[in-house]
Amino acid sequence: MSETPISNGIKYTLVLASLTKRILQQDLPPQMRLEFLQHLAKMEDPSPAPMGITADTIARIEPMDDRGQELxxxxxxxxxxxxxxxxxRSLDVIAEKFDVFAGLNPSLRAT
Known part of the structure; x- marks a missing residue:
């Protein structure tokens, strides 16, 4: 069985969702926390799979680790x-290196 290709837009959105979740692990002022939570909500796209990112997909993504953040x-x-x-260019490279990010954070493949 072959995997459905993931668009570049979806790839970098998943990576940025993981980064956002990492940031949310920090002690943030309430207003800043709310802004990051709103960023996560804006990443949702109710379009039918494989084009959209559902709230369930965002919920399954784990926070980025140190190596992912360094990359x-x-x-x-x-x-x-x-x-x-x-x-x-950076967004293109995030998409090109998606497999590396997913290797560090397998939850990115749970789409």
């Missing part, structure tokens, strides 16, 4: 200093 930080450096309209 993500290195990838994000690709767009540092670039004008806003020239950013986006």
């Amino acid at each position: 993500l930080c290195e990838i994000m450096k690709l767009d540092q200093g670039k004008p806003v309209n020239q950013r986006g």
Whole structure:
């Protein structure tokens, strides 16, 4: 049985959901916590699978670990200093390296 391909948009949304959950593990002021929870809610897309990300999918994602955060930080450096309209390489690399992120956090595959 072959897996249904996951779009790049879904891949980086899943990775960023994992990062958001990591941030939510910290002691945050209530307003900031609420903002991050709202970011998670905005990641939901009720479109039919495999196009959408359901609330259940977001709920199953585990927080990113130290190695995942280190990798993500290195990838994000690709767009540092670039004008806003020239950013986006980092999102492409997140999608390209999705298997690495999923190896560090298997819950990303539970979509």
